[in-house]
């Protein structure tokens with residue numbers, strides 16, 4: 001994967017160094033350690049009349065594939081607040097977050113960027129619902145109708161969890 005080369009503090013060179021048994025990027029000038037974390041994301045399973053809402057992606061990766069609405073959290077944003085914001089941005093829908101379904105690690109693209117995905121169950125409250133932002137279509141699917149082309153492993157796992165709940 002592309003690695004950072006310069007220190008964000010002093011612009012010195014970053015070097016791979018061993019720190020407490022792990023190899024980290026460390027600045028050779030000021031000693032700053034660049035810690036890497038999985039990026040926090042939310043995805044939402046909005047349910048209505050026994051069906052879950054999926055959104056079709058208008059952008060890469062996975063352009064044209066179905067997806068759970070959601071996205072990357074902003075700095076300092078609570079995951080459930082991020083869920084509400086993303087739904088509004090992508091579909092115009094206002095939601096009530098019902099509960100946390102699960103949390104899954106995944107990889108975004110093929111550049112070694114890992115994501116920490118909070119999956120929420122939610123119900124629609126209203127709004128002017130239409131595809132917005134990077135979404136090109138909105139669809140509703142019963143447990144037996146989930147399409148094969150769902151983007152991202154973590155979304156497929158969340159939908160499997162949802163299906164199990166619905167069928168039990």
Ligand SMILES: [Zn+2]
Nearest residue numbers: 007010027030
């Ligand atoms: Zn530095």
